[in-house]
Amino acid sequence: MSFTTLGLSAELLRAVAEQGYHEPTPIQRQAIPVILAGKDIMAGAQTGTGKTAGFALPLLQRLSERASAKGTRRIRALILTPTRELAAQVEESVTAYGKHLPVTSTVIFGGVKIQPQIKRLRAGVDILVATPGRLLDHVQQGTLDLSTVETLVMDEADRMLDMGFIRDIRKILALLPQQRQNLLFFATLSDDVKTLAESLLKSPALIEVARRNMAKESVEQVIHPVDRKRKRELLSFLIGSQNWKQVLVFTRTKHGANKLSEQLAQDGIRAAAIHGNKSQGARTKALSDFKRGDVRVLVATDIAARGLDIEQLPHVVNFELPNVSEDYIHRIGRTGRAGSEGKAVSLVCVDEQHLLKDIERLLKSPIPKQLIAGYEPDASIPAEPIDMGRRGQNRGLQSKGPARGGSFAPRAMGRTQRLVSRKNVRKSA
The missing domain is CATH 3.40.50.300 (P-loop containing nucleotide triphosphate hydrolases)
Incomplete structure (x- = not known):
């Protein structure tokens, strides 16, 4: 047709x-x-x-x-x-x-x-x-x-x-x-x-036109288990050793996006962060530089990345798994567009196992796991509570995993608290 x-x-x-x-x-x-x-x-x-x-x-x-x-x-x-x-x-x-x-x-x-x-x-x-x-x-x-x-x-x-x-x-x-x-x-x-x-x-x-909550078949997905403190090191290694030219990286928080982009720059990888605290001019420039190839890595939060349209984006990396399972689908949907193939890589530490299980439950299948030599996780490191950031708190998420039920805010909140929480989320966009 x-x-x-x-x-x-x-x-x-x-x-x-x-x-x-x-x-x-x-x-x-x-x-x-x-x-x-x-x-x-x-x-x-x-x-x-x-x-x-x-x-x-x-x-x-x-x-x-x-x-x-x-x-x-x-x-x-x-x-x-x-x-x-x-x-x-x-x-x-x-x-x-x-x-x-x-x-x-x-x-x-x-x-x-x-x-x-x-x-x-x-x-x-x-x-x-x-x-x-x-x-x-x-x-x-x-x-x-x-x-x-x-x-x-x-x-x-x-x-x-x-x-x-x-x-x-x-x-x-x-x-x-x-x-x-x-x-x-x-x-x-x-x-x-x-x-x-x-x-x-x-x-x-x-x-x-697409099955509900399903990832596109054109996206290759892989999990790299790694200790939380070695994620940035592994990310830099993957970008350099595999010569990734254009990478969209997701973090859970604005602070995390800033910190990671600065650390990547110290590793000699040109990176920029995009999130709600950035001015519109800074966000527009970062996206333009990324599309042009002047910036190799764009580090983004979920809200800021919503709606980003980047043709033939080859790589998406979940530096941190999202608090909400459905956001995983939205993240990896940034690659594998318009008939092109893409790869979605997730760096998962012991703290995020519950989030990974929820994502795989949503996908109705396990995501392939691949250990990277020299970056195998230390089994003796215990899991720690995850910093959900403001967005996670507003959505009623606890460190044990994402909230269920799809409501705007946890039932324990009062009406005034819910309205304040929603206002904060809107501002972060």
């Missing part, structure tokens, strides 16, 4: 071809005709499956068919994303696909000055890509009007809920017209996503 069979306009087909794409992915084949028909959808797809084009292409076509009145441009489509990086990348895609159409777009997110965003909004745009927090900042300042939105897209809705954006989402929904098209995309179908979908969508088409 080619894009020409999906009912897209000549202008969009031209833009797609200029991007180097010729055959639609499964999510694109299923989603584009449904969205063109004006129906709500609930679409489950892992990262790297082409879902952005899956909603951007039909959205652009629908808007171009009913162009704004001459001299006026109002927000007709709103795309919500959980992180700044994802917002920027989605807007880049919208711009690339819509380059031959009379449709305008812009992006707004926190961490940068608000005045340039206000100027662009006043000039008028058809499509607005935004993170929830900065969007509400503009609403409070009276710099945008959402009363003309025809289509709402919630990209990575599961992550938005996971990050505690539910109250912001409810505020935003209250500002939108009742009659509109709703497109909800998720990677993990949690109970919270189901609840949101029930209140948001009207007779939606359900689209799932």
